[in-house]
Amino acid sequence: MSGFLTGEALRAFVHALPKVELHVHLVGSASLPTVLELARRRPSAGVPTAPEALAEFFTFRDFPHFLRNYLAVTSLVRDTRDIHTLVTGLAADLAAQNARYAEVTVTPYNHLLDGMTGDDLLTGLATGRAAAKAEHGVELAWCFDIPGEKGVVAGRETVVFALRERPEGLVSFGLGGPEVGVGRAQFAPFFTRAREAGLHSVPHAGETTGPATVWSAVHDLGAERIGHGVGAYTAPALMEYLAAQGIPLEVCPTSNVRTGQFPSIAAHPIRRLLDHGVVVTLNTDDPPMFGATLDGEYLAVAETLGLTASEIARLAENAVHASFLEPASKAALVTEIKEILLQDTEHLA
Ligand code: ADE
Ligand code: ZN
Numbered sequence: 001m002s003g004f005l006t007g008e009a010l011r012a013f014v015h016a017l018p019k020v021e022l023h024v025h026l027v028g029s030a031s032l033p034t035v036l037e038l039a040r041r042r043p044s045a046g047v048p049t050a051p052e053a054l055a056e057f058f059t060f061r062d063f064p065h066f067l068r069n070y071l072a073v074t075s076l077v078r079d080t081r082d083i084h085t086l087v088t089g090l091a092a093d094l095a096a097q098n099a100r101y102a103e104v105t106v107t108p109y110n111h112l113l114d115g116m117t118g119d120d121l122l123t124g125l126a127t128g129r130a131a132a133k134a135e136h137g138v139e140l141a142w143c144f145d146i147p148g149e150k151g152v153v154a155g156r157e158t159v160v161f162a163l164r165e166r167p168e169g170l171v172s173f174g175l176g177g178p179e180v181g182v183g184r185a186q187f188a189p190f191f192t193r194a195r196e197a198g199l200h201s202v203p204h205a206g207e208t209t210g211p212a213t214v215w216s217a218v219h220d221l222g223a224e225r226i227g228h229g230v231g232a233y234t235a236p237a238l239m240e241y242l243a244a245q246g247i248p249l250e251v252c253p254t255s256n257v258r259t260g261q262f263p264s265i266a267a268h269p270i271r272r273l274l275d276h277g278v279v280v281t282l283n284t285d286d287p288p289m290f291g292a293t294l295d296g297e298y299l300a301v302a303e304t305l306g307l308t309a310s311e312i313a314r315l316a317e318n319a320v321h322a323s324f325l326e327p328a329s330k331a332a333l334v335t336e337i338k339e340i341l342l343q344d345t346e347h348l349a
Contacts, residue, residue, distance in 0.1 A: 005302075005309055005344070013309055013344055014298040018336045020319040021094060021102040021283055021294055023227055023250035025176070026083075027074045028286025029090040029104070035288070038076035045075050058289045063208045063259045067149070067178060070286065074110050080124040083111075087128025087140065093287065095136040097294040100333065101325060103202075105143045105174055108161050109154045122167050129169055141324060142167065143202055145174030146190065148182040155190040163197050171324040174227065175203035175217075184216040191221040200224050200324055202250070206231030208261060211238045218247065225250060225322055230261070233269030236276065243277035248322035253301060254292040255285035265304045274305075281319040313341045 005013050030038070036054060039047040047069075048054045060066040077083065087104075094102055111121050125142065132138045144162040146155045155175075162173060173194035175187055184205060191201050204227035205217035214232045217223040218241070229249035232238045242249070253268050262268045273280055282301060284292040302312050320333045 003308060004306065010302060011295075011299060013340070014295050014302065014312065015098055016340045017098065017298070017313060017316045018333050018340075019097060019099040019294050019298075019316055020281075020323050020325075020333065021097075021099050022225070022248075022281050022319055022323060023105070023252055023283035023285055024090070024102055025070075025105045025107075025286050026086050026090065027077060027107070028070060028289055029093065030073065030077075030086055030288065031089050031093065032288050034085060034089055035073055035076070038073075038082065042076055042078075045072055047072050047076060058291075060259055063261070064178065066259045066289075070289065071110070073289075074107070075114050077111065078114065078116060080120040080127075083116075083121055083124025084128045084131070087125060088131050088135070091128070091132030091136040091138040091140065094132075094138045094294070099138065099294050101139040101141070101323065101329070103141045103143050103171060103323065105145050105176065107145050107147050107158075107176065109150060109158050110147050112157070112161075113150075118161060118165065122165055125167060125169075139325075139329075141169045141171045143172040143174045144170060145176045145204075146187060148175055148177035148179070148187070148204075150177070152186055152190075155187045159190040159193050162194060162199065166197075170199065172200040172202045175205075175221070176227070177204075179205065179207060179209040179213050184213060185220040188220045195222055202227060204228055207256070208259075211235035214238060214242075218242075218245075223247060228252060228256070230256060230269055230273065232278070233272045239273060239276035239278050243279070246279060248279035248281055248318060249273065250283050250322075251280050252283045252285035252292075253297055254290050258290040258292075265300050268304075270301060271305055279318050279322060280315065281322050282315055283319075309344050310341060313337050 040049045048057050129140045132140050146158045201222045202225045203217045203221050206214040207228035210231040225248045227250050253265050282297045320330050
């Protein structure tokens, strides 16, 4: 029997697991040194240029405060080189977590609004993706998402851009930004077009609001996976539905704490979701902005919930199964996870 791990043994086990990240925003993945460098180039954007002030800027009062500051950082990103820098920086950070594959959310509408050309964006994504594989051994896929706060015009532009350009690695279509006052259903036509063209539906829902938003993501947007979705925790029938349909949640515990949804990881409903059979995956969302890492999310959840090694490995496996990787790539990662678990079991025996 695989048992409980603590301290350095737990850290080593979590790190050794080959991991998959299903919910990370490209702009939100910018390292603190990268944000400082971009901010110094464009001081008028209002993003601090000194480390202490940036730490304060990334201490969020609530979700709207987070989103304002996130969009200020977005406005710093102006050209192909910036996009390439973000993508390769993310790949290096993923490799350091022993993450092998990530589905990365990109918000083309915001970049185009800030004056970047579509070609600049796509070139930066393509060269960055190639370098991620060649230099860091990390496979990247893209989710193009609608910034919900910009309304249906952003929905239309995003789906048109996604389907016209259809860059290599684009696997899914999303919806981010605020949920309060931004109903999911208004975006249904754009999700229909994206799904008909073969993109997977992965909207944010139930991050800052409750079960009704998650139901809407499922019924109106055909969600195959849900960004966050933790707001489902108050509705047993919804959790049972998600479990029965195998609709995984991209849970980002530290993000939820840092934007004020829950006071601590201990108060996070992740245990309740697991107990109802919901497929939970662990993710970072906007890692440097929240002081999060992928290993850190696994560690925090394992320690707080008192998970066994096999329960931790199951979370890593969930992410592999919930990904849009090819079956052979999934099988290889699952085999590796099982080997790590077996080594741990033999070590403890
Ligand atoms: N954009 C970047 N991070 C986000 C989050 N956590 N929720 C919604 N939109 C986002
Ligand atoms: Zn997100």
